[in-house]
Amino acid sequence: MTIAGEVVGRIDRGFLVLVGFTQLDADDAVTWMAEKIVGLRLFPDEAGRMNLALGDVGGAVLVVSQFTLYGDARKGRRPSFVDAADPDQAVPLYEAFLEALRARGLRVEAGVFGAHMAVDLVNDGPVTLLLER
Numbered sequence: 001m002t003i004a005g006e007v008v009g010r011i012d013r014g015f016l017v018l019v020g021f022t023q024l025d026a027d028d029a030v031t032w033m034a035e036k037i038v039g040l041r042l043f044p045d046e047a048g049r050m051n052l053a054l055g056d057v058g059g060a061v062l063v064v065s066q067f068t069l070y071g072d073a074r075k076g077r078r079p080s081f082v083d084a085a086d087p088d089q090a091v092p093l094y095e096a097f098l099e100a101l102r103a104r105g106l107r108v109e110a111g112v113f114g115a116h117m118a119v120d121l122v123n124d125g126p127v128t129l130l131l132e133r
Contacts, residue, residue, distance in 0.1 A: 001062060001111050002118045009109030014059035015042075016121055020069035021085040021093045030093055032133055034100035037061065042127050050127070060107040064119055065094050087114065 001009040017037065021029070043052040043059070054061070067090065071079035085093065091113050101108045111117045 001064065001109070001120070003112055003115045008111055008117070009062055011060035011062045011107070011109050013043075013057055013124075014054060014107075015040075015061050016119070017061055017063045018066040018069060019063055019094065019097060020066045021090045022070055022083050023085050023089065025085060025089075025093060027093075027096060029133060030096045030100050033097060033131065034104060036131055037101065038104045038106065040129075042125075054106060060109065061101055062119075063098060063101070063108060063110040064117060065090070065111060065113045 001007070015037065019033070038055070039053060041053050041056075042050050043054075043057045045051040053059075067081060067084040068079070070084040071081050072083060073079040084090070094113050098108055098110050111119075
């Protein structure tokens with residue numbers, strides 16, 4: 001991931017996590033998300049079944065703040081972002097999320113909240129999940 005041509009985060013094997021917060025989110029959402037990500041078993045075991053978690057494979061997490069996940073495009077041609085948390089609320093949640101992942105033993109790389117980031121992805125497998133409580 002780069003900002004203005006400078007690499008700010010890079011991982012090898014692991015998850016690319018696009019994270020957004022709504023106005024209704026609080027610290028309990030951060031805890032739930034971190035626990036869910038740590039426990040997801042998406043990597044293949046010796047039999048080829050998705051049975052291993054990040055910790056089992058020495059994986060890392062690349063986290064990108066993405067308020068546009070809560071864009072509502074049901075009406076009109078330009079999405080509304082009224083459900084997305086304002087930066088005053090979202091930044092502390094984002095930082096708490098990064099720390100919650102690190103506290104659970106994961107290597108975490110992250111972008112800069114609100115920055116224009118270029119993210120390169122090699123999608124090694126057919127898995128993309130939407131996690132919401």
